[in-house]
Amino acid sequence: GRYEHTRAVIFRDSLDSACGFAQAATGPFYCPVDQRVYLDMAFFNELSSRFKAPGDFAQAYVLAHEVGHHVQHLLGIDDRVRTAQRGQPGSANILSVAMELQADCFAGVWGHKAAQSGRAAAGQVELDPGDVEQGLNAAAAIGDDRLQRMSSGRVAPERFTHGSSAQRVEWFRKGLASGHPDACDTFARGTR
Numbered sequence: 296g297r298y299e300h301t302r303a304v305i306f307r308d309s310l311d312s313a314c315g316f317a318q319a320a321t322g323p324f325y326c327p328v329d330q331r332v333y334l335d336m337a338f339f340n341e342l343s344s345r346f347k348a349p350g351d352f353a354q355a356y357v358l359a360h361e362v363g364h365h366v367q368h369l370l371g372i373d374d375r376v377r378t379a380q381r382g383q384p385g386s387a388n389i390l391s392v393a394m395e396l397q398a399d400c401f402a403g404v405w406g407h408k409a410a411q412s413g414r415a416a417a418g419q420v421e422l423d424p425g426d427v428e429q430g431l432n433a434a435a436a437i438g439d440d441r442l443q444r445m446s447s448g449r450v451a452p453e454r455f456t457h458g459s460s461a462q463r464v465e466w467f468r469k470g471l472a473s474g475h476p477d478a479c480d481t482f483a484r485g486t487r
Contacts (some may be wrong), residue, residue, distance in 0.1 A: 403470020
């Protein structure tokens, strides 16, 4: 199918979206109902100050991850995952992690394309030295294990929804290295 563009909705503190009420604590999200990416500006401040992941490319990674969810929606992946989660409630978290890691990998595919020479001349993003490290740092900063350790001091892998820091970095790297969505099959056995 043909790619359909998404729109970003910027908000601060709270907002009513087609997917329900969102507030600062929600963080950035993709809403399949209106096919929009919602970005809370307070989250980007937290990404820099609380999670120690500053920089433009760290923010670009977060945006690219949410656009990755849009790609999943266009491909019907999100519907298939939700159906599987309803049919196998015990696998709901594992499937959620696979979907989030795939969005990280898709973000890496975007990073690969952005890094290609000559793209800046066409009005595209040009990566500076250190940009990839900012993205990898952001991926590591918001892994489930790190967030759980920060909030409760304990890590509970069975409650992961997005993947560990190491997993998020690994799949973002895979997308960066390959530049191709085919490298992003996080649902295949033995890849998680």
